[in-house]
Amino acid sequence: MALIETGDDVLVVAAKTKVADDVVSLVLQRRDGGRLPDWTPGAHLDLVLPDGTTRQYSLHGDPREAAAYRIAVLREAEGSGGSRYVHDELREGDLVRFGGPRNNFRLTPAPAFAFVAGGIGITPMLPMLRAASLLGSDWRLLYLGRSRSRMAFVDELAGYGDRVTVRASDEVGPTDIRSWLESGPDAAAPAETKFYACGPTRLIEAISELAAERRPGWTRVERFAAADRGEPARTTAFDVDVIGTGRSIRVVPGVPVADALRSAGFDLLTSCSRGVCGTCETRVVAGVPDHRDSILDDAERVDGTCFFPCVSRAKSDRLVISL
Template identity: 55%
Template sequence: MFTGKNDVPDPSQVKLIVTAKTRAADEVVALTLAHPDGRRLPDWTPGSHVDVVLPSGVNRQYSLCGDRWDAQSYRIAVLHEAEGRGGSAYIHEELTEGTMLALGGPRNNFRLVPSEKYVFIAGGIGITPMLPMIQQAEMLDADWKLLYLGRARSTMAFLDELAEYGDHVVVLPKDESGPSQLEELIDGPSADTKVYVCGPQRLLAAVERHCAAWPAGLLRLEHFAAKAQGAHARDVPFEVELARAGLSVTVSPDVSILDALQNAGVNVLTSCREGTCGTCEVPVLAGVPDHRDSILNDADRASGNCMFPCVSRSCSDRLVLDL
């Protein structure tokens, strides 16, 4: 993708055309995208996102929220963020049907794992990855429910589509039901139930605190923005050894691993540079990563088998990467 001068183009990138732009709710538009020649698009699974490169070069990630069995089109939905960096403003105010956009992916950091029961909790635009998950749960005849939080019904996208699921869906607009209390929404942990949550950072942080004592693997979150991180584990240079390239690179405290590698002429595919998209994931062969991404769960972090060099660093003097 092209979010910086050293960024490496995504070989999976395709040019798609916007075939429809529709209003999904107040300040939310849905875009349908297709190949200009009608070609089949890459398959995807519930929880997947795509990297969207706007004509200005701005790169953003959006969850796929359409029908995964439709091989000719993708659907994404975009919230107009007043305090954003301009991507959503362009999509809402300037982008028109017929515009060509470059897309990378799809990639999935929020996979729907097998379970007898599911609880889906969506806050605002966090409903987007939940739609295909619900479709999958229905196909598998799993027991599920959706708790959909928002400011008001007018701001909550896809309510018409969700209505067909009846009492599986609980809609909780704040202006009607007041602030939602997590202890009332989330039961205690159950081995046969997976809980999936997506929405604003304050919701995710509250859920993480509420479920901090749960066994690993029962709670899964997706972050649309980077989580706040504490100080680096260490503020001294460290070595990154590339096992396949036979190269060693020194990473200073003020330079990311990704930039150090790219400055040394090593091509690493990247996109968001915030530790949220998963594009730059690399396997770790030795050493202890200082994980600073918003993707890996506690078990993945403890294993130390992979890392995201756009934001993560090292707890050890040396890291060996499978590059």
């Protein structure tokens, strides 16, 4: 698929650098060097490659760097091809499109933070560490990986001293995350410490178990893959009313809400279609969603004022939404 070379969403690959085994960092800029849309720590970018592939990557630069986005891409041999294209085909000077930035993993102020990153999950943490430092918050980071050579940005993190613990499993074996949490200076007041984690499924599952013992709503995770939500809450059809249009769309079992809306002529942008990127976030005006995404925290699910129609459904007979 040929890339259209005009538009505000076109960026040039200004630099491509190897930052670890199978990890490259890209610097993306407008061709005129102009200002890019602002972003906050935890945000990701929708990267549209010249072959038409769209993937989401966390921004790891400094939000104050107004004319450049920085992302890091792990080569995934068993993936669907996006990372291989970046590693093998994408060159400095090539053009890409972008969407966003979007933030489903926001850093919110707290007296203290405990960060846990697994592998390429370090990328959203880097701007969070800078922000926590600027806020004057106490923080510490546990960075886990299979081997040190595959762990990006270790040299950069060394500047933070003993706030950062780097553990490579081929050196020290498995790490007891609970022990790390309970041995830190913030362990005496865990209710005041916000807990952020990003990494592969096994890590996030372990973090989620620990989160159940902590202050509700003070743990946020970002997943590489969608969580298994089991069967939908209802197995019968339901209606989705689009406010302001006078139209009601019947959604039958097995058909995603997003597909039903598009079939009815509504323009709805989706990207991952797995409930992990947040592109299709939609406001809920009335009704009870059946949240099946891997983005919202428990408090946001209870609030019920938004949902992701690529995967989520309805518990009630009717949902009223705003597009």
